[in-house]
Amino acid sequence: MRVLSNEGTQLDRRSVAAERARRAHSLLAECRFCAHDCGVNRFEGATGKCHAGSATRLFSAQVEVADELELIPTFAVALGGCDLRCDFCITGRSSWNASAGSALLPRKLARQAIAALAAGAKSVMILGGEPTIHLPFVLDLVAHLPPDARLIFKTNAHGSSKARELIKGLFDVYLADFKFGNDACAQHLARIASYTHIVQENLLWAATETELIVRHLLMPGHFECCWKPVAEWLAAALPEVKVSLRSGYWPAWQAQRHPELRDTVPASDYARAVQIARDLGLRLIS
Amino acid sequence: MKMEPIPPLPAPLPELLITPDGRIYAHYVTPEIASLLSKLDPNDETMRQRAQLRNTTS
Numbered sequence: 085m086r087v088l089s090n091e092g093t094q095l096d097r098r099s100v101a102a103e104r105a106r107r108a109h110s111l112l113a114e115c116r117f118c119a120h121d122c123g124v125n126r127f128e129g130a131t132g133k134c135h136a137g138s139a140t141r142l143f144s145a146q147v148e149v150a151d152e153l154e155l156i157p158t159f160a161v162a163l164g165g166c167d168l169r170c171d172f173c174i175t176g177r178s179s180w181n182a183s184a185g186s187a188l189l190p191r192k193l194a195r196q197a198i199a200a201l202a203a204g205a206k207s208v209m210i211l212g213g214e215p216t217i218h219l220p221f222v223l224d225l226v227a228h229l230p231p232d233a234r235l236i237f238k239t240n241a242h243g244s245s246k247a248r249e250l251i252k253g254l255f256d257v258y259l260a261d262f263k264f265g266n267d268a269c270a271q272h273l274a275r276i277a278s279y280t281h282i283v284q285e286n287l288l289w290a291a292t293e294t295e296l297i298v299r300h301l302l303m304p305g306h307f308e309c310c311w312k313p314v315a316e317w318l319a320a321a322l323p324e325v326k327v328s329l330r331s332g333y334w335p336a337w338q339a340q341r342h343p344e345l346r347d348t349v350p351a352s353d354y355a356r357a358v359q360i361a362r363d364l365g366l367r368l369i370s
Numbered sequence: 371m372k373m374e375p376i377p378p379l380p381a382p383l384p385e386l387l388i389t390p391d392g393r394i395y396a397h398y399v400t401p402e403i404a405s406l407l408s409k410l411d412p413n414d415e416t417m418r419q420r421a422q423l424r425n426t427t428s
Binding site (some may be wrong): 142143144145146147148149150156157174175183186188193196204289332334350351370 | 379380381382385387389393395396397398399400404406416419421422423424
């Protein structure tokens with residue numbers, strides 16, 4: 085990954101990340117990393133909608149192969165806490181609780197990542213929960229990783245302009261969820277306002293900055309209201325972008341609160357979703 | 371130079387969901403789990419490709 089200065093000269097990713105980590109750390113005093121724009125002082129114990137303090141904990145760090153084929157095997161680092169409240173979250177227990185998991189210094193975690201890369205992992209994926217709410221830690225981790233390591237920022241795409249500024253140029257792949265096709269479903273299932281506008285803004289930005297893969301998890305009962313609008317928007321706004329249509333929904337965490345989410349997705353719905361993607365000319369990857 | 375030991379990392383247990391019609395869903399799919407799932411359903415091309423990656427990381 086090449087990090088360029090405003091003058092176009094190449095910079096060392098590690099030093100850029102280290103400087104931004106310091107800046108991000110100071111920004112915890114008035115946190116505006118995600119689009120909730122809470123402005124709370126996380127040093128003093130105040131917490132915004134993500135409930136995260138100033139410390140970062142991780143609930144998983146291991147080599148995994150469930151992600152897109154072009155990214156795996158990946159050393160996946162999952163950080164606790166998230167700014168969304170998706171009732172169907174498959175890691176809800178840890179993603180909703182920023183205090184869950186283990187504390188580990190970024191430089192020590194980086195050593196594990198480097199060992200995994202040496203053993204054959206193709207990338208390092210930083211995810212959550214949501215990594216955007218932990219940018220000081222994330223950037224510090226990047227500062228300790230080899231400059232040629234392939235880095236993936238796996239995100240809900242609900243970050244703020246400030247977050248975009250901090251991660252700009254540091255990640256090889258922006259792997260972003262586009263979960264809901266309309267704001268009503270986003271509000272109902274994840275308690276989030278103005279969802280589509282914010283996600284679209286982030287995706288359009290990412291497409292100009294780095295390699296972008298957009299994920300959509302097909303959910304039962306949300307074919308017409310969520311998948312179709314997402315697919316149509318992608319076809320119109322980002323026709324070249326890689327799209328990963330995920331079929332692995334299962335009724336996890338608090339999905340039982342929603343009658344339509346109490347089952348898996350029928351195979352016929354998945355086939356129909358793929359057909360829609362093909363009809364729209366989307367660039368599907370698996 | 372004395373090397374600092376690499377600390378243990380959190381590694382959650384894989385989670386599986388098997389539906390009555392025999393479909394298997396998995397979360398936290400390590401290369402070893404992919405290998406196991408591929409043996410359960412050799413016709414699953416996606417899982418076969420993931421299982422093949424096992425040897426590259428062990």
